[in-house]
Amino acid sequence: MSTNEPLLEVRDLKTQFFTEEGTVRAVDGISFDVYPGEIVGLVGESGAGKSVAAQSILRLVEDPGAIVGGEIRFKDELLFGLEETGDGETRERDEMLSPSAIRRQIRGREIAIIFQDPMESLNPVYSVGSQLREFVELNRDVSSGEARTIAVDMLREVGIPEAADRFTDYPHQFSGGMRQRVLIAMALACEPSLIIADEPTTALDVTVEAQILNLVDDLQDKYETSFVWVTHDMGVVAEICDRVNVMYLGEVVEQADIEDLFHGTKHPYTEALLASLPRPDRTVDQLEPIEGVMPEAINPPSGCRFHPRCPHAREVCGRIDPDPRAAESEESAAGHRAACFRNEAFDVGYWESDPVEADAAGGFEAGLTSEGGESP
């Protein structure tokens, strides 16, 4: 499935928001690759930094937020990159694309975004067709007549019945699922090599969600487009993704192929996420939610960020911050990485360390005090 050259390379990306309460480290050093023709999931709870990471790729983060570190490479272009100057300051590298170059060459043309809420992502004052045509005209250097033809074809492609007639209809005349199809058509119509889908099915009910996922699957086969699929739903991940990055509090905690993630789970957070899913094949009295709440990214817990909520937390977890390391074992393929000391790649004395009692309030307290959860 994947060739050697990654399409998108994200290295140690850091995006922060400078608020009055302090610096929110929304994305704190994540790295992942997207290869041509694959769907890569970005999974995590609300507030894990998934959407900010997605927006950072297109440099859409707005004041008071800013990308403060790391490197984003797309094909041969450097979307973001810093270098050190002599006096310890950093500055943007010369070969980094300028904001207007990003706008002209990358946005829409090479990387498109599908947003979460199909109800809000279309302008209510213009017909669906004219919005679709606008994007095509802008990003494909075609005349407005050709753009119209492309737009109608694309609407047909995403399964809008009587596409030519509905071309002049307004967004309010479409249902939610239909609008999401229109947005997918908008993203695909400019023939980008990568589409970032920011929770595109969250606002839809499950039957429509399934239709959309099938549609994306079909279209992805046909157009060979890569996807970064942002979601909080493990069910969607299982359905659609080839590889997954699990995010917790601005960090990637586990990276794996889809099979490995579900069958050879390495990180306790991923385990907890999977355990909290309702299973149609099993009847339980109660779902297992993850204890506590995710601390605020403004003042994350020391050490492993998940340790205040982690059932396997030991004393060492509060002291040292693990990075995602290769976690190869007989049942998992290459490329499986997990940021957990239970992973054999670490040698920090986890197994000798004292276990700590994970308390439900730990996560909340951790958001208020930096020492949160450290006391044994």
Add this chain to the structure above:
Amino acid sequence: MAGDTSHGHEPPTDTATSMDVQTEVEEPSEGGVEGEVEARVGLRYTLYQLRQDPTALVGLVIITVATAIAIFTTIDANVLDYWFAETVWVHPARDPETVEVALPPVGMENVFGQGTWDHLLGTDHRGRDMLVRLFYGTRIAITVGFVSTFIGLVGGTVVGAISGFYGGWIDDVLMRAVETLYAIPFLVLVIAFMAAFGRSLMFAMVGVGVATIPTFARLIRSRVFSVREEDYVEAARAAGVRDRWIIVRHIIPNSFAPVLVQATLQIGLAIIIIAGLSFLGFGVQPPTPSWGQMLSQSRDWMIENPWFSIWPGLAILITVVGFNLLGDGLRDALDPRIQN
């Protein structure tokens, strides 16, 4: 509008064909009424709402009549050189020596004689027909109303949209400038403007227009702040649309409803202000008739011949009320929370 009449469910924005498509594709189980509830935007829906509102209709009729009179008299004055006025009535701008002075309206008497059907509303102190002068005054009133409001609207929209869209220091600079303008009393500003550039209707209109920029700028800015956070603006940015095109195509149309209401009310206000300026001797210069100037001239005759004051006063009142009624109607029609 729901349920007042049985035939009132004619969908305002959907033609029969598009309705069919809609019910077919999305909501096979729902009736045709659903489309009506959903379609709460758009010009045709707004006009449909307006038609349901009798007071707004009265306003619309008043404005239409006044505008028709204004267009007719403008053509007569500028293209035909008062040909129609000369042949049918007394020339509104010149001082004919032959006519009797200060005749009362039809059915009344004063020292100069009885009112005649030749001068339906009487004549002024120079014997000029009041009705004709009122008609030609309409031309001035409607022109100043529309032109000055248009200047304020365009200026305010540009300033407000840029300010709201970019925020930050651009917003600070523009808004402080606008507030400075806002802090100067309105009339003083316009009079100072005319003192600097000269007394003419043109400068009066530009002055009033500039003075209303702050109202529009602040109004549209407050809307832009919420519209720019909409997903479709973000989507346009993500698709590589340039900022100024986003402002023109996405921001302004979606922020425009309150501005449209304000503009309608502002036209009425501008008419009053320019009438006031004319009253003070700024603005239209005699002998060109304008309502404010007619009021001003009537001051010396108010006790003996009150209709000098009454007619132009009534004209101003009716026209301004017309714009206000339409403005209120528009506000209701454009506000999705109010359902008539």
